[in-house]
Amino acid sequence: MPRSATGRHTVRQASLALTRLVALLVVVTAFGSGFAFADGDLAKGVKIFERECALCHTIGKGEPNRFGSNLFGITQRKAATAPGYKYSQQFTAMATWIWTPDRVASFVVAPAATIPGNKMSVFQGVADSDLDDLIAYLAAQK
Numbered sequence: 019m020p021r022s023a024t025g026r027h028t029v030r031q032a033s034l035a036l037t038r039l040v041a042l043l044v045v046v047t048a049f050g051s052g053f054a055f056a057d058g059d060l061a062k063g064v065k066i067f068e069r070e071c072a073l074c075h076t077i078g079k080g081e082p083n084r085f086g087s088n089l090f091g092i093t094q095r096k097a098a099t100a101p102g103y104k105y106s107q108q109f110t111a112m113a114t115w116i117w118t119p120d121r122v123a124s125f126v127v128a129p130a131a132t133i134p135g136n137k138m139s140v141f142q143g144v145a146d147s148d149l150d151d152l153i154a155y156l157a158a159q160k
């Protein structure tokens with residue numbers, strides 16, 4: 019086989035390999051983004067919840083509200099809908115969304131800045147280093 023033919027063959031193979039790699043990366047990126055907190059450690063998450071949140075929130079199904087609302091199923095339910103809990107006007111006016119893991123994460127790192135005047139504003143926010151484990155734990159309580 020002449021040299022030039024071999025060279026073309028190699029280039030074709032290389033570009034095919036590159037196409038496959040790009041396709042794989044697209045799939046990995048799309049898949050990965052939906053599972054941003056899937057790597058969180060649940061055992062660490064429950065400890066963070068107890069330390070940072072349990073003073074004001076329960077999370078078991080049917081448990082009572084405290085100073086804050088019960089958080090069962092929080093990463094997939096509509097905001098401000100815990101039965102029997104009286105939310106502040108500031109909160110109900112702004113929090114009209116359905117919670118997702120990402121939305122809960124951005125709220126709990128900075129509650130006062132996300133919804134000014136809401137009743138959780140006294141809480142200074144979760145450290146970035148605790149976020150993955152905490153959100154993975156919250157998402158598992160449903």
Ligand code: HEC
Pocket residue numbers: 067070071072073074075085086087088089092096097098099100104105106107108109110113122125126135136137138140141144
């Ligand atoms: C000092 C008490 C306090 C602490 C600590 C606290 N929260 Fe809250 N949280 C509240 C209150 C009060 C509200 C209701 C806000 C309002 O109505 O203005 C709330 C609301 C929420 C909501 C919205 C609930 C809903 O039903 O839509 C989420 C989510 C939440 N808190 C998560 C957390 C997490 C996670 C932690 C721990 C990292 C935490 N909170 C720590 C008091 C607290």
